[in-house]
Each structure stands twice: as structure tokens, then as C-alpha cells.
Amino acid sequence: MKRLVIVGGTGDALQLAKRAILLQRGFANDLPGLEVITTLAGRTREPKEIAGSVRIGGFGGEAGLIDYLQTEKIDLIVDATHPFAAQISWHVASAATKVEIPRLMLVRPAWTRSPEDNWIEVESIEAAVAAIPASAERIFVTIGRQQLAPFAKLTDLWCLMRSIDPPDPSIPLPPGKLLLDRGPFSLELERELLKEYGIQAIVSKNSGGDATYAKIIAARELGLPVVMVRRPIVPEGEIVADVAGAIEWLRQQL
Structure with missing residues (x-):
């Protein structure tokens, strides 16, 4: 055995x-x-x-x-x-x-950028915070619950944050709303979510796979920039x- x-x-x-x-x-x-x-x-x-x-x-x-x-x-x-x-x-x-x-x-496999995508690729979460377009005031942050603290300083932005579990109460959060949900997420639901909350940019890790890729397609369709954190x-x-x-x-x- x-x-x-x-x-x-x-x-x-x-x-x-x-x-x-x-x-x-x-x-x-x-x-x-x-x-x-x-x-x-x-x-x-x-x-x-x-x-x-x-x-x-x-x-x-x-x-x-x-x-x-x-x-x-x-x-x-x-x-x-x-x-x-x-x-x-x-x-x-x-x-x-x-x-x-x-x-x-x-x-x-990691997600690959298509010609229609508007990705801003960065090497870290801290770099992602700095790379958020100045024109974007409402952000969809989908990086998990453990790395939200760097976004707390974005007090002039509104952040929609999604994770499976709630973050530790000691972690500071930016202004916005926390959604607790587990993928996979459909393209229709992701598209409606972005529209409902008036999202103007997305911050994501390049996790790959199908479970959360729909948000990338929805961003492409809506012409939204995606700040994409490269894999380590x-x-x-x-x-x-x-x-x-x-x-x-x-x-x-x-």
C-alpha cells in the first residue's frame, strides 16, 4: 500500500x-x-x-x-x-x-490576455493598489479575504469585495461592501453584478481555471480595465x- x-x-x-x-x-x-x-x-x-x-x-x-x-x-x-x-x-x-x-x-493554466482585454498587469497586491486607474471610483476587488488591508487606504474609492469567508475583524477594510460567496460564477450573474454596483475597474489575481473566469469575460464585454496580479x-x-x-x-x- x-x-x-x-x-x-x-x-x-x-x-x-x-x-x-x-x-x-x-x-x-x-x-x-x-x-x-x-x-x-x-x-x-x-x-x-x-x-x-x-x-x-x-x-x-x-x-x-x-x-x-x-x-x-x-x-x-x-x-x-x-x-x-x-x-x-x-x-x-x-x-x-x-x-x-x-x-x-x-x-x-493561467488566464491569457486577449486583444479585447484591458489588463494592467502587476507583480503584487501593493502594486495593484497603486495601479488602479485614476478615473475609477467604484472597484470590484476579488483577491480573497487575506490581502484586503492594503486597500484600506483607498478612502476616496468604493470597493465591492468578494470572498468565501469574512476577513479577520482586525483587518482594516476600505469603504464599500463585502459579499460572501463561492464560485463558480456564471457570466450572466457577473455581468449583472458589475452593472448593479456601477463597477468601473476590477482587481484580480490570475488564478486561472473556470470558476471565476466569468468576471474577466464580463469586464471585457463592458470595456472595464482589470488590474491583474501575476502569479508568483x-x-x-x-x-x-x-x-x-x-x-x-x-x-x-x-
Whole structure:
């Protein structure tokens, strides 16, 4: 029996765990002898149901992750974290190397700019705050709940902020409204949301995937500028873009 750890935090991680369990238990027994464990940082208060075993909570840095991998006798690790969770990806890469176990990165492709898009691409959240067009007074901020503090100084703007969970009460927020919602979001709903609140610009991370891409299409249709935060640099290594690719990698390891 080989033990697989999926370092989760994305919808792809959920789908990989589900698919691997189905194949392991199914009639074809396509992934024989595989135990699936998903780990979550615990930042989402009500995570979706996950197939297989689940571990919730941080590792305490690279050293803690190494200890976990050794203590639990983990054989394989898949990094399926959010594209912007770069620190944990670096910890996973280093720990897997030191423990000498195979590592795979499951990373959904980044969104690509079309000729009709009006993107202002930046390297950080702080740069995104500075790059908001001067003509925009009503902003749609979709970067998650943990990085809203830099926007608090924009007291002359109105911000519509959307996240799955509410931010910590200690985090200062700009003037505006907080929406609590979880994707996927339809194009029709995103278009109506932008119109209803009179949004004049969007701030977004380039998270990739389909769940939140509708806002980018809606912005394109309405001619709105999008301040797009580029992805951070992540470790080199074997990488796949979808769950099917990850399943094939697992087959090769068994």
C-alpha cells in the first residue's frame, strides 16, 4: 500500500482525491494499493466534502512537513495548492527532495490576455493598489479575504469585495461592501453584478481555471480595465494542468 498526500486548497485537489478514490475502489481497480490523504491549511471555515482521509492544519514550515512525511511514511506527494500559495509550494518541493519521494505539481493554466482585454498587469497586491486607474471610483476587488488591508487606504474609492469567508475583524477594510460567496460564477450573474454596483475597474489575481473566469469575460464585454496580479514564481518540477494528467502520473508511480 502506497500513501499519497495531496496538498490541497483548490477544486482540482478535491477532484483528484475523488477520482483517485473511485479508481482505487472501482471494478477496474485502476489505482490498486493507494491510500489517499488530503491536507488543508484550515483557512476556509466550511471546506467542501473531500474523499478519502483529511488532515486540517498547517505543518509548521518545511521542518514540520518533513517530519510529517517521515512519520506518516508518505510515498507520493501532489502539490495542488492555489497558484498564489507559493510558500507552501516551495516547502513541498524542498521537503520532497530531502525525504526523497516523487512530487507532482497540479497547476491550472493561467488566464491569457486577449486583444479585447484591458489588463494592467502587476507583480503584487501593493502594486495593484497603486495601479488602479485614476478615473475609477467604484472597484470590484476579488483577491480573497487575506490581502484586503492594503486597500484600506483607498478612502476616496468604493470597493465591492468578494470572498468565501469574512476577513479577520482586525483587518482594516476600505469603504464599500463585502459579499460572501463561492464560485463558480456564471457570466450572466457577473455581468449583472458589475452593472448593479456601477463597477468601473476590477482587481484580480490570475488564478486561472473556470470558476471565476466569468468576471474577466464580463469586464471585457463592458470595456472595464482589470488590474491583474501575476502569479508568483514556483519551484521547478514535473507539472500537469489537470486531474487527468495527475491520475496518469499516479498510474506511473504504482
